Every structure is written in C-alpha cells, then in structure tokens.
Amino acid sequence: MLHFTGKGVCGNIAIGKIFVFKRQQAQVRRLSVADPAAELSRMERAIAAAAAQLSVIYEKALKEVGETNAQIFEIHKMMLDDEDYNESIRSIIETQSVNAEYAVSVTAERFAAMFSAMEDVYMQARAADVKDISNRLITCLSEHTESGSDYNEPRILCADDLAPSETVSLDKEKVLAFITAQGTTNSHTAILARTMNIPAVIGVGDAFLTAVSDGVVAAVDGDSGEIFLDPDADTLTSMEAKQQADLEKRALLKTLKGKENITLDGTRIELFANIGSIQDIGAALVNDAGGIGLFRSEFLYLENDDYPTEEQQCTAYQRVLESMAGKKVIIRTLDIGADKKVDYFRLEPEENPALGCRAIRLCLRRPALFKTQLRALFRASVYGKLGIMFPMITSVSELQRILALCEEVKVELRAADLPFSNQIEIGIMIETPAAAVISDQLAPLVDFFSVGTNDLIQYTLACDRQNPKLEVFCDPKHEAVLRLIAYTAKSAHSHNIWIGICGELAADTSLTETFLRMGIDELSVSPAYVLKVRETIRNLNLQSPDQ
Amino acid sequence: MVTLQYTIKDPAGIHARPAGLLSKTAKAFRSEVLIEKDGSTVNASKLMMLMGMGIRCGDTITITVQGEDESEAAEAIKAFLSEHL
Incomplete structure (x- = not known):
C-alpha cells in the first residue's frame, strides 16, 4: 500500500481502479510541407x-x-x-x-x-x-479523438493537470474521482469539480504519477485529500464504511436537493451556509446552500505570517465569489481579539479578551489594516454578489465611522480607476445586547442584520462560553435572548431590511418554528446542517395554532 | 463616418464575454468599426486584440464607424454599449 496526500477539493470517497489520462497529443515538431x-x-x-x-x-x-x-x-x-x-x-x-x-x-x-x-x-x-x-x-x-476513455467500468482518473474543458468533457458516469499532480484548490478546474460534485484531490505531486499505473486499485478521500494506492484490508474496510456513511447522507440529499425552503403553508426562507475557508465552498454547494451567509475572513490572517496584502485578499474573495457563481456571499470583516493568537498582530494580553479590543474595535483602532480589507472586498465585488458585514457593533456612532471609511475607500478606488460593484449589501452582526436594543436606530443605516447567537448568548447571560461550569446558566433558549432577536427582527422589518441568523442557534431545529414566526428571512448554518434544517422547514405549518 | 464616445460603466470593464459580444455586433455589419483608447486603436471585430486593450471601468473609448451601413452599425454599437457596458 502506498499513501499520498494532496488537497481535497470535493468531498466523498471513491474506491476503484485507476485510469491514467493521457493526452493523445504528440510533441509538436516543425516540419516542412511541400503543399x-x-x-x-x-x-x-x-x-x-x-x-x-x-x-x-x-x-x-x-x-x-x-x-x-x-x-x-x-x-x-x-x-x-x-x-x-x-x-x-x-x-x-x-x-x-x-x-x-x-x-x-x-x-x-x-x-x-x-x-x-x-x-x-x-x-x-x-x-x-x-x-x-x-x-x-x-x-x-492529428485527427485523434479527445480523451481515450477506452474502459467500460467507472475509474479513478489521474492526470498531471486538467484544463477546464477537459474537466467538463469527462463522462461523469465513467469517472469515480479525479486526481491531479498539479493544480491549486483555487483553479478553475477545482471550482468545476466542486460544482459537478466529483470527488477530487489535486496537487498530489509528480511522484504520484510515477507510482501510479492503469488498473491499480485506489481509495480516494476527496475530503481529507488522502489517496491509498493498492490499499490493505483494514484501510479498505474503513474507507468502505466511510463511503457507506456518505452514501446515506447523499440519499437524504437527493430527496431534498433542489427543493425550496418553504413551509407547508407557503412561508419561504433563505437557507445559507457558514464557512471559514475557500475549501468549505464545496461542502456548501454539495449541501445545496442558497448562498454563503457567513464567510469568516480570519483564515486569511491566521494562515499567514504577515498581514495579507490587498492583492492576496482580493484574489481570495474573488475565488469565493466566482465559486458561488452568482449566489450571494456575505463576508464578515476581521473578527480577531487577544484570544485568537496571530503573532504579527502583536496584541497586548487582556484581562477579558471577550470584552476587549476585538473585531471591529481593533479594526477601528487600526484603520490601515481595516481599509486594506475593505479595498480588497470592494474590488472583488465585481465577480459576484457580495455582502459585507461588520462584527461586534455596539453603537450608532461606531457604525457611522465604519460607513465613512467605506465611502473613503470608494473615493480612493474611483480615483485609482479600480472598479467595484454598486450593488454591495452592507450589514452588521447583531451579537451584543446593545446592538439588539438599539436595532431600530441601526437599521436605517444598513441593508441587513445578521444575528450572531453565540456571542449574543454569552454577552446577554454574562456567561463565558469557554467555561464548562457555567453550562447550566448558559441556556441558549433563554427568554432574554429570544426577546432580543424578536425585537431586532421587528426593527429590521419596520425599516424594510432583511434579517438573518448565522450563529449555532440557527441550526437548532427545535427553534426553527420560533424563528420563522419572528419573521427571520434567512438562516445560515454549517454546510452539514443545511438539509436537516430544510427538512424541518418543509414540515412546518405556521397556520396551525401556536403551541 | 460616424464617431461616438462612450465611458465604460460596467465595473468589470470590457472583459472576455462583453468583448466577444461587442465583436459579434461589429461583425454583423459591413462597416469597419474601430475602437480607440489612449492613442491605440483596434478593429472591434478582432476579439483577442480588443481583450488585449484591457479597457476598464471609467475608461473613455472613441468608436469610429465607416462604411455603407455606418449609421445602422453605429446605432447598434451604441445600443449594445449602453445596455451591456
């Protein structure tokens, strides 16, 4: 058994025989012709x-x-x-x-x-x-056919790299998975693999191509990026079990995929996914999320040893927007504090990091850092349907400062001749009790609200969510929390803006009915929960008397 | 000869797809359609050269149409620009 690792770009397990993709294209030589x-x-x-x-x-x-x-x-x-x-x-x-x-x-x-x-x-x-x-x-x-798929059973296709046209041309029925030696998770081909939902591992390295040959059995995990060539019995058994679990999940998916998020009495709601990296987009698409309701931008900062540049960020946001192919993507600006360790930020230790200089407070204290991210976001906006939201808002004046910075960025971009969309939605996270209570004053300034329940619960109930001893006091369904959300929804609707929930509570199906009755317009949950919540929504009837 | 000026409003500029469509529109007429930006000129029917100009949002281009059906061609180009770019 040989073990290789690449980057998994599209989930699911594939087990089968290898087919090595050869371009039937001879080296081009210069030949003189008589005619x-x-x-x-x-x-x-x-x-x-x-x-x-x-x-x-x-x-x-x-x-x-x-x-x-x-x-x-x-x-x-x-x-x-x-x-x-x-x-x-x-x-x-x-x-x-x-x-x-x-x-x-x-x-x-x-x-x-x-x-x-x-x-x-x-x-x-x-x-x-x-x-x-x-x-x-x-x-x-050379009058050859394109790619010789001269085999009958479906195979795991291996290649040095695949052009987008080659990826699309593949006969999906005959491809169990594909593995490429080169390529990045951001390449067009990776994006297509995700959209087509074929398990794919890329960037495995050239050594893999040397080791592999036609007909060898392989097990591929498109999620972790692992490849086992000629797997031993134990590996095969565990991969088969994983595959079985995937198949069961896919069966549920099939019945719910493409279905609307609509209750029995006809109330519709948007169901989006929360993600934290570009790699998660595959999961969001596979689980049929209608968009990205929360894209945590921290990964860009956590993965680097120094501040990511405007160009780096812009490219990353562009990839996300392009991958979602026109579906809405809401990116949350930097949400970092003394509890998340990023050395180059040189944050001073704080007594109470949860109540400290974090998220938007840090950004407003470091406008250069914040504006770099804003510029990158605005520039990327031309590649899709972008929403930007700001975390940890507590006051109107703070929001006004943020909006003024956005205007500055727009003026700068126009002066530099850099295009941006004029349809970007600007919103804020409602995750402090202060923001919920003054939501009527905040609503006229933005296009949407998104309730971050994890922090809202912790701040409302004065419970550190990292402290296990407090679990009994930290009731996520506490009446105080629910009333704050209900009031925020009322404020949003009286100012004609939409409101979503993107915290963990959004995936709690025992609350789905409560949220729908409040008039919540969008729920954003981890990709794995999308279909579960959809199932709940489709079985609700809001016309039936309230329990 | 008909000359018109247009400032690109599409945030993405004349990218691949609009360039392709513009090229197609220009080819539908017998007149020659030239596009000029900052002193360099290309024939609008030539897609790759048009893309190669890298025309962006905010750029002002000058379009010159010359030929037997120049007025119809100019109208069509004008309509295309205001609708797509």
Missing part, C-alpha cells in the same frame, strides 16, 4: 471540428455547471474564431511552408504572451484559454 495549400485546408477542417467540439462542451457545461461557469466555453469558441489568431496561423503556414500544428503552437505562444503581460489578473488568466483552444486545435489536426 501549403493542402495544409491550409487541413487547418480549416480542424477549426470546424474544434468549434463543433466546443459547442458540445458548452451545452454539456450549461446543463452540468450552470450558465456562469459555462460561459468560458462560449468565449473559447469566439477566440477560436478570432481573425488575428487565424491570420497568424495561416501566414506562418504560407510564408514558412510548415505544418499546421507548428503554426498553431507558435501562434498560441504569441497570444498567450500578450495576455500574460497584462496588468489585470483576470486578463492574465486568458493566456491559459489561448493555450487550451490551441491544444484542442492540435488534437483535431
């Missing part, structure tokens, strides 16, 4: 064939991964049709009397270099698109 005219007509046929393939891929992607993710293939087709691109290939064939493959490969390099040199990261990524369409053309020229 350039014949070469040109060979080229025309290849372009037509490639265009036809792209139409098929586009239709397939449209069905499997949705319009937003499918658009890339429409663009590929347009690029293939580009006058300059075609002209360059033709002129190389004609003037140098060389083979079409060579002309395509030189042209690809030329255009890819142009895009790579651009400032805009989005445009830089177009270099990969040029290479992808060019490889397709070269494959069409």
